[in-house]
Amino acid sequence: MNVRSEKLHWRSGVFQAFCIFLGLCLMAPILYCVVVSFMREPEILSPELHLWPDEFYLGNYIQVITKTKIFRFMLNSFIVAFCSSIARVVTGCLAAYAFSFMEFRGKNLLFWLVLGSMIVPAEMLMVQNYFTTAELNLINTYLGMMIIYMVSGANIFMIRQHFLNYSKAVREASLVDGCGNWRFFWKILMPMSTPVIATVFISSFVNSWTTYLWPLIVTNIDEMRTVQVIITMLNANKMESVYGVVMAASVLILIPSVVIFMLFQRKITAGMTAGAVKE
Amino acid sequence: MNSKKSPRKPRSLAKRIEPYCYLLPAFVFLIGFVYYPFVKNGWLSLNIVNQFREIKSFAGLKNYGRVLSDPDFLQAVQNTFVYVLVTIPISMVIAYFLACMARKKRKASLVYETLFALSMATSDAVMAMIFQLMYSEQMGIINKLLGFKIGWLTDPKYALLSLMIIQIWHNIGYNFLFMLSALRGLPGEVIESAGLDGSTGLNLHRKVILPMISPTMFFLLVKDIAYGLTVSSYTLILTGGGPSGSTQTIITYIYQKAISSTNYNYAFSATMIGFALSAVLIALSMILEKKKVHYN
Numbered sequence: 001m002n003v004r005s006e007k008l009h010w011r012s013g014v015f016q017a018f019c020i021f022l023g024l025c026l027m028a029p030i031l032y033c034v035v036v037s038f039m040r041e042p043e044i045l046s047p048e049l050h051l052w053p054d055e056f057y058l059g060n061y062i063q064v065i066t067k068t069k070i071f072r073f074m075l076n077s078f079i080v081a082f083c084s085s086i087a088r089v090v091t092g093c094l095a096a097y098a099f100s101f102m103e104f105r106g107k108n109l110l111f112w113l114v115l116g117s118m119i120v121p122a123e124m125l126m127v128q129n130y131f132t133t134a135e136l137n138l139i140n141t142y143l144g145m146m147i148i149y150m151v152s153g154a155n156i157f158m159i160r161q162h163f164l165n166y167s168k169a170v171r172e173a174s175l176v177d178g179c180g181n182w183r184f185f186w187k188i189l190m191p192m193s194t195p196v197i198a199t200v201f202i203s204s205f206v207n208s209w210t211t212y213l214w215p216l217i218v219t220n221i222d223e224m225r226t227v228q229v230i231i232t233m234l235n236a237n238k239m240e241s242v243y244g245v246v247m248a249a250s251v252l253i254l255i256p257s258v259v260i261f262m263l264f265q266r267k268i269t270a271g272m273t274a275g276a277v278k279e
Numbered sequence: 280m281n282s283k284k285s286p287r288k289p290r291s292l293a294k295r296i297e298p299y300c301y302l303l304p305a306f307v308f309l310i311g312f313v314y315y316p317f318v319k320n321g322w323l324s325l326n327i328v329n330q331f332r333e334i335k336s337f338a339g340l341k342n343y344g345r346v347l348s349d350p351d352f353l354q355a356v357q358n359t360f361v362y363v364l365v366t367i368p369i370s371m372v373i374a375y376f377l378a379c380m381a382r383k384k385r386k387a388s389l390v391y392e393t394l395f396a397l398s399m400a401t402s403d404a405v406m407a408m409i410f411q412l413m414y415s416e417q418m419g420i421i422n423k424l425l426g427f428k429i430g431w432l433t434d435p436k437y438a439l440l441s442l443m444i445i446q447i448w449h450n451i452g453y454n455f456l457f458m459l460s461a462l463r464g465l466p467g468e469v470i471e472s473a474g475l476d477g478s479t480g481l482n483l484h485r486k487v488i489l490p491m492i493s494p495t496m497f498f499l500l501v502k503d504i505a506y507g508l509t510v511s512s513y514t515l516i517l518t519g520g521g522p523s524g525s526t527q528t529i530i531t532y533i534y535q536k537a538i539s540s541t542n543y544n545y546a547f548s549a550t551m552i553g554f555a556l557s558a559v560l561i562a563l564s565m566i567l568e569k570k571k572v573h574y575n
Contacts, residue, residue, distance in 0.1 A: 016387040019380055023394025029448065030401070032420060033409045049423045095305035104298035110306070117313045119561060123509040123530050124554050127537040127546055128316030131332065151308040181297060210402030212512045213530075217538065228404040232516045243412055250405045261400035262393060265456070 030254065037061070037247040044243050060244035061252075068234065070227070070249060074256075076142070077226040080215070081208035084146035088204045089197055091151040096159035097185050101171055117153035123213060130217050140224045145215050149208055155200050162196040163189070195267070202264045209257050227253045317554075324547035332543055342548040352549055354524045355532040356556070358439060362528065363507035363560075366446045371499060373447070374454035379484075381455075382462045392459065399452035403512035410445050411517055432517055435525040442513045442526055454499050461495035462488070501561055508557040529553040 024031065036044055037060050038053040064070050098104070099111055129148050138144030166189070174184050190197070215226040222230070231253060234246050324342055326334045346352050377395045381388065413420050414431035422429060431441040470488065489496070511530035514520055520527040520535065533553065537546035 012385060016385050016391070019391040020387060020394065022377075022380075023391040026448075026451070027394055027397055029406070029409050029413065030397070032413065036412065045418050047418065047423075049420070091305040091308065094301045098298045098301035102298040102301070104295070107298075110302060113306075113309060113314070117309050119505070119558060120313055120317055120554065121505060121509040121557060123511060124533075124550050124557075125313065125316040125320070127533065127543075127550065128320050129312055130538075132311065132316065147308075148312045150312075151305045153309070153313075156305060206400060210400075210404075212402065212404045213515070213534075216515075228402050231404050231408055243418075246408050247412070250408055253405055254401060257400045257402065258397065261397070265393065265396065 033247050033250050033254075037244060037251050039244055041244060057244075060248035063245050064249045064252065067245075068230070068249070069223075070230075070252060072223065073225055073227045073230045074253070076145075076224060077209055077228065078256075079142050080145045080226060081205045083142065084149040084208050085201045085204040087146065087150040088152055088155050089201050092155040092159045092200060093185075093190070093193070093197070095151075095156045096163050097189065099156070100160050100163035101168065102181075114153045114156050118157070122148060126214060126217060133218055138218070140219050140221055142224075144218045145224075145226070146208070148214060149204070149211075152204065155204070159193070159196055159200065162193060166192070198264070199267055202260065202267060206257050206260060320547050320550050323543070324551050328543050328547075330541045330543070338544075342544045343552065346545050346548045346552065349545065351524055351527065352532055352545075352552075355527040355529050356552075358526065359508060359510070359528045361439065362443055362446070362510060363504060366443050366450060367500070367503045367507055370447045370450035371454050371496070371503070374451050375458055377451070377455050378458035378462050381459055396452040396456045396459075398449050399456065401449065403449070404516060406445055406449060407513050407516040410441070414441055433522055435522045438518055438522055438526045442517065445513055446507075446510065450503060454503070457495050457499055458492065461492040465491055504560050505557060508553070508560065529556070 035051065035053060038056045038058070039050065040054075040057050040059070043050050043054060095114070099107065099114075126148075133139060133144045133147060136144075136147075138147060170188075171184055174188060175181070179188075210228060211226075212228045212232075216229045219225050219229065225233075227249075231246065231249050234242070234249060323332065323334070325338060325340070327336050327338045327342070328334055381392055381395060411432070412418075416422060416428065416430040416433070419431070421427075421431065429437055431437050465488070469491070470483070509530050510528050511534065514526045514528055514531045515534065518526040520531050529549065530553070533546050533549050536542045536549065
C-alpha cells in the first residue's frame with residue numbers, strides 16, 4: 001500500500017516537473033527577451049549561440065531609462081487604459097441596469113443594437129473613426145486615444161447577464177421603501193456587483209494596455225505615444241545597442257500586464273466564462 | 280397580489296425618460312463610433328470621393344468592382360483566410376492538449392497554469408519586437424539553433440508562416456484558460472466512469488469530453504475567427520505587407536489605402552467587403568454550432 005502511494009507520488013512529481021518544463025519551453029520567447037536584455041551588443045550580434053549573458057550587463061536598462069522617456073510613455077498607456085476601463089464600467093453598468101430592471105419603449109430594438117455592435121470589428125471602422133476624432137480636435141489627446149473604447153457591447157451584455165441574477169423582488173422592495181432607481185443602483189446594486197465590475201475593469205485594462213493600431217493612428221507626436229507604439233519605433237532612434245535596448249524596454253512593458261494577469265487570472269476567467277458561455 | 284400593484288396610470292414624464300438617461304452614455308458612443316461610421320462608410324463606398332472625402336459623383340457598385348479586381352486586395356483576402364484557417368485550429372489543438380494535462384489540480388498547478396496562459400498577457404507590439412530578433416537572418420536564435428540561413432520575414436515563402444507562428448503562440452494562452460475552466464467544470468465521475476467503461480485515449484476525448492465542452496469550443500472558435508479576420512499588428516510592425524504582398528491582410532490593405540495613399544474609394548469599399556466576409560464566417564460558425572454543439 002505504502003509502496004504504491006509512494007510510487008504514485010513520485011510519478012505525480014515527475015509529471016508536474018514535466019509540465020513546468022513544457023511551460024518554460026512555451027514561454028521561451030519571453031525568457032529569451034529577458035536574457036538578451038542583459039547582454040552587451042557584441043554578444044547579441046555574434047554569430048555563435050549565446051543562451052546566457054557573460055555578465056549581467058545593465059547598460060540596456062540604463063539607456064532605456066535615460067535616453068527615452070519610457071516612463072512618460074508608460075504613463076500615457078496607463079492613463080488611457082485606466083480611464084477607458086472606468087468609462088466601460090460606467091457606461092456598461094448604467095446601460096445594463098436599464099436593460100435588466102426597466103421597461104420602456106424600444107427596449108428590444110436598443111438591445112439588438114448592443115448585440116449588433118459586437119459583430120462589427122472595431123478595426124473595420126477605424127478609418128471613419130479617425131476622421132471623427134480629427135473633426136473633434138482630439139488627435140494627440142488622451143480622450144482621442146480612448147474614445148472608441150468607452151463602451152463595449154460585450155461588456156454591457158456580460159453585466160446584464162449578471163444583473164439578471166438578482167431578483168426583481170429586491171429592487172421592488174427597495175423602491176417601495178422609497179429608494180429611487182439611482183439610489184438602488186448606486187447603494188445596493190453596485191456594491192453587490194463588485195466581482196463582475198472587477199472582471200470588466202481588469203480585462204479591459206489589459207486589452208487597452210496592449211492595443212496597438214488605434215493609438216498609432218490618432219497620435220503623431222512622440223510625447224503622446226503609448227508604450228506599445230513607441231517600442232516599435234525605438235529602432236529608428238539613435239542608440240548604441242538597439243536590440244538590447246528594445247528587449248530591455250520590452251521587459252519593462254511586459255511587467256505591468258503580466259503582474260496584473262497573475263494577480264487576477266482567476267477573476268478574469270471566472271467572469272469571462274460565466275458571461276460568455278452560460279446558456 | 281394584483282390589487283397591490285399600482286393601477287396603470289400615465290406615468291410622469293420624468294419616469295418615462297429615466298430609462299433612456301441610463302442608456303444615454305453607452306449609446307452616445309455606440310452610435311457615434313460604431314453605427315455612424317458604419318453607415319457613413321457604407322454610403323461613401325457607393326460614391327466616388329476625392330482625397331478630402333468629398334463626394335464627386337454617385338458610383339453605385341463601381342468601387343466594389345475595382346477593389347474586387349485588384350490583385351493586391353484578392354491576395355490580402357487570401358492571406359487573411361490562410362491565416363485564420365491555419366492559426367485557429369493549431370492553437371486550439373495545442374491549448375486543448377495543455378488543458379487536458381493541467382486539468383487535475385496538483386501542487387505545482389498554479390506554476391504551470393500561469394506559464395501555459397501567460398501569452399494572453401503579452402501584447403502584439405512587444406511580441407513582434409521579440410520575434411523580429413529571433414527571426415533575424417544573421418543573429419536570430421532560430422537560425423542559430425536550426426543551422427538555417429532563412430530570412431524568415433524577408434522571404435516571400437516564409438513571411439506569412441512566420442507571422443502565423445507568432446499568432447499561434449499568442450492565441451494559446453487565451454484558448455488554454457477557457458478550455459481549462461471548461462474541463463474543470465465537468466463532473467469528475469463522468470470522465471472516470473467513461474474510463475472504467477473502457478473508452479480511453481482518442482475515443483474518450485471524441486465521444487465524451489469534446490461534446491461536453493463544445494459550448495466553450497464554439498465560443499472560442501467564433502471569437503478567434505472574428506479576431507483573426509482583423510489581424511494587422513504583426514504585418515504593420517514587421518513586414519509592412521511585404522515581401523511582394525505576401526503578408527498583406529484585409530485590414531492592412533485598408534490602412535494603406537486610406538492612411539498612406541489616401542485612396543478612399545478603395546479603402547471604403549474594401550472595408551465593407553471585409554465586414555461582409557467576417558459576418559459570413561461568424562454566421563457559418565453559428566450554423567456549425569447548431570449542428571455540432573451539445574448543450575446539456
